[in-house]
Amino acid sequence: MRKTWHAALPLALILGGTLGLAACGSDPAPAPQAEEAPVVMKAGQWGLTRKTTGYNTPTVTPAEYQEALKQIDEEKLCIAIDKDGLPDANAIAGKEGTECSYKDKMARKGRLIATMSCKSGAGTSEIAVEGNYTADTLTLGTTMTRTEGGKPVLRTTHDLTGTREGDCPAAP
Structure with a gap:
């Protein structure tokens, strides 16, 4: 009888330990995290304000610099949003350039x-360009460097803010 008891004891300890370990590792899997909805700008009629914060040319005078800092341009325009969710590059550039395209983004x-x-x-x-946006607002900083013949001739910086005002007006 003793031999049977001694032989059964290790088996009970092994099975009990295995069952005990299984219970320790059986915590429920964590619930999957809900993904944040992407922030996408809406196409439409936007009001943009562009305030000059810096102006530099090889020959700029202090008076010209101070005068440039007083420039605040406001415009209303219809902005398209591309397949990547980015605003039309020409709208962001304003008077700083034409036929604009994103090099990297x-x-x-x-x-x-x-x-x-x-x-x-x-x-x-x-x-x-660097800044923040929502579906209906944008706050960006821009730094433009203009070159002619491979030499920089103008550098400007602007604060660009905008608010979506609705859908674009219908074409006549």
Whole structure:
């Protein structure tokens, strides 16, 4: 009888330990996290305000610099949003360039960081853009460097703010 008891004891300990371990590892799996909805700007009629915060040329005078800092441009325009959820590059560039396109871009969770390339007079302009946006607002900082013949001739910085005002007016 003793031999049977001693032989059964290790088996009971092994099975009991295994069952005990199984119970420890049987916590329920954590619930999957809900993904945040992406922040996407809406196309439509926007009111934009562009305030000059910096102006530099090789020959700028202090008076010209101070005068440039007084510039605040306001415009209303219809802004299209591309397949990547980015606003039309020409709208962001304003008077800083034409035929603009994004060279690189990152738009995520309401944050935009991009570089645009544009034609500008007899040269080109490169515009760095960084800031925040929602479906109906934007607050961006821009830095534009215009080059002609491979030499920088103008650098400006602007604060660009905007609010979506509704759908674009119907074409006549």
